[in-house]
Amino acid sequence: MLLEQFRAQQPSLSERMYVILVGLFLGVLLLTNIITSKYIIIGHLTLTAGAITYPFTFSLLDIISEVYGKNKAKMVIWMGLLASLFMTFITYLANIIPIYEHSPVPQSAFRLVFGFTPGIVLGSMVAYLIAQLVDVYLFELVRRITKGKYLWLRNNISTLIGQLFDTAIFAGIAWMIWPLLGLTQGIEPITWNTWYQITVNEYMFKVFFTFINIPVVYIGVYLVKRCIKA
Amino acid sequence: MIVTQRPIAGMALSERIFMVLASIFIASLILTNVIAGKYFTFFGLPLSCSTLVYPFTFVVTDIVSEVYGLHRARLLVLTGFIVSIVVTMLVWIANQLPIAPTSPIDATAFSQLFGLFPGVVLGSMIGYLTAQFIDVQIFEYLRIITKNKHLWIRNNFSTLTSQLIDTIIVVTIAWVVWPMIDGNPATQPIGWQVWSKIVMGQYLFKGLLALLDTPLVYVSTYLIAKWIGIQRS
Secondary structure (H helix, E strand, C coil): CEHHHHHHCCCCHHHHHHHHHHHHHHHHHHHHHHHCCCEEEECCEEEEHHHHCHHHHHHHHHHHHHHHCHHHHHHHHHHHHHHHHHHHHHHHHHHHCCCCCCCCCCHHHHHHHHHCHHHHHHHHHHHHHHHHHHHHHHHHHHHHHCCCCCHHHHHHHHHHHHHHHHHHHHHHHHHHHHHHHCCCCCCCCCCHHHHHHHHHHHHHHHHHHHHHHHHHHHHHHHHHHHHHCC | CCCCCCCCCCCCHHHHHHHHHHHHHHHHHHHHHHCCCCEEEECCEEEEHHHHCHHHHHHHHHHHHHHHCHHHHHHHHHHHHHHHHHHHHHHHHHHHCCECCCCCCCHHHHHHHHCCCHHHHHHHHHHHHHHHHHHHHHHHHHHHHCCCCCHHHHHHHHHHHHHHHHHHHHHHHHHHHHHHHCCCCCCCCCCHHHHHHHHHHHHHHHHHHHHHCHHHHHHHHHHHHHHCCCECC
16 A cells, blocks of 8 residues: 555544543553552552552453454553553663752652562563463363353452452562562562551452442443444 | 555554554653653753653654654544543542551652642643644645655654744743742742753753654654555655
């Protein structure tokens, strides 16, 4: 095809919407990686600040999956990985560059926030992989025990336990193992107690969220479909 | 019309590459805002860390304009704007939430980094939208004038013009207009001398990077056009 013809093609409303949804997914994902080291208190729960933003990535991914299909949803996951690695590289560079003496943001604050970033990105990848393996393994195990009956049982058990692994491994790598490696200066690892507390609280929040996610995705899919008239 | 698109299950290759470019664009844009508060010195000039990543947005819009056309480039700019608004809102909420005593990072560090002055956010939003739309328009205009030849002219001229406009708008709104209208006696607008110094410094650095990115845009557009199987006239 000639470049001229190719360039003249207008993206359809549905394609435009896809790009905007992917943009939102990436925005929320990257922001989560940056702000998640601030622990917050909501009611009696101690959560990461990422807990209030991260769930939106799941809703967005589900909406994209539902409206645009599996392939376009997979693409979003790869783009999330690419953007996370890019962010790790840039923030690492910005962190080690010598600071100007009158800088509006002091190095202490910058180092504290971005010192954790590589550990967070690494932690979420490792945790994701292990959680998926556990999920698949358990699914198969329960299927054999129940002799292929009760799909809902293996579905829920594998997801719930997979998520527990995900939460615990992520918190361990991001806030304990990464600071202990000493590759970024000026950050301290959390204690075992804090690790335990944040894992349990985050996990409870995640389980709670899976229920909220259902109506959110239904409404999201309805709105996107109506908007692109699909 | 579609003849040489390589068949791939799912998304077309051209679509995939577009999404990769879009992702780099969005990531660069968000990082620009987040790391803007740290300054470093470059040959005596104080520069914001955002100058490390902001030029990526211009490289990507140039490549997209060149290969995918004006419509796609505009779509990217609009998406960037929507995402910026959402991210700013979420940052504001995260900054307001009460911190836990066990938090790995303390509230001071967090608010030093994210307690952005509304003027800075407003300035960069307006500067961003204006500059990106102007970049895309000039690029397209020059492409028509030069009859698709001399990519380096449109690439550099569009970026140099839009970066100047962007720099002026951001610095003016953030450090001159906002301090005048915010009703806070503690904030004073900067003098015109300081203003010109900051604008010059930022612009020189951005301009330098814009010139350096020319070979990058050339190689990328050539490779992408070849890869997705469209002939350059």
